[in-house]
Amino acid sequence: MNIRMDTLIEAIAVALDIVEGELLGASTHHGKRIAALCSAMGRYLGLSEDDLSSLTSCALLHDNALTEYILSEREGWEQDSSMKLHCQFGQRNADTLRFKTNIDGFILYHHERANGDGPYGKKTGEYPLGAELIGIADFIDVSHHLQTVGPDRLPQLRRDITDNIGVIHTPLAAEAMLAALDEAMLLSLGDNRILDTANRLIPPWTMDMDSQVILNLAGFVSHIIDYKSAFTRRHSAGIADRSWIMGQYYGYDHTLLSELYLAASLHDIGKLAIPTQILEKPDKLDNDEFNIIKGHALKTYELLGDIDGFEQIRNWASNHHEKLDGSGYPFGKKANELDFNSRLMACIDIYQAVSEARPYHPERDHKTTMEILYDMAGKGYVDEKIAKDMDKALSVLT
Structure with a gap:
């Protein structure tokens, strides 16, 4: 089975934009605008399709460490240290995906400035072209809100780019941006057209489900999700690990194991759309808050809904x-x-949530966790046979 990695990465980028909008007030579709601009600039500079694929994927994922960055700020890191961590963690995560071409430093240095006034003090010529292109697109979108800029403001926007050559923007990045950002391109970046623009400009990237890259991506995504809240730091990763164990228990082949592991890693991607203050509320949720929380499962279904060949994984993830x-x-x-794997995912999600420490209950051992799961099976909520299988397969780990 093949998966369109570009559309999956686009779905992840949409989720990241939701987080950035909540926590930093960023605009909608930010990641897709950066990717579209990078594609246009890269084509102007004559990059190959493989280079464009790597560049646009990094552009979509340039803020992938945002949840870790926000958490570091909550825990008292200085802003300079937090910004470096944001770049370091983002590059570390992207490096696991084994792009078609070299992406060294693309995310690590995307906040550098031509005059050396960036987190790492790199000047023009000291950081890679990919970082230059992502950096100029990111800076302009954040500072000018390109989804709302009309053609009448284009001359001023272009003057701002020119005035900052050698200060913020490198000469080559500015040249490419000025060539790419004409009136037609600007109009194509509006919220009503950006999805079509991204689909047109972002090159396809297909990966076989048996590839290690899929498992790396699964771990990458669960890491992003779990860092949204300090209270669920290992939730998605724990469910993915237990899904792998249960898949092995049932004798699944590697492809099916990978599909199940990816579904488990993605099952809570919809929680990135849930306000953090609700996720981290230490007291019992009221009815309105609980209904908001419940919306995360539907959001998972929606985020994963446009990926060709992903229907089964989407269903397992959203049925938990x-x-x-x-x-x-x-x-x-x-x-x-x-189906069986939807039932399995529901049981594993309950097991993980019940066993891990939460604000409203302590960590529980396997025996206590299984007592709760068996009680739910007895009430007709979950599959009793799966609960018994989990009791056998997971008891040896405690």
């Missing part, structure tokens, strides 16, 4: 709060509508 009696969410599916 469904119950056999139809009382779950987001769709209220009943037993006959839930």
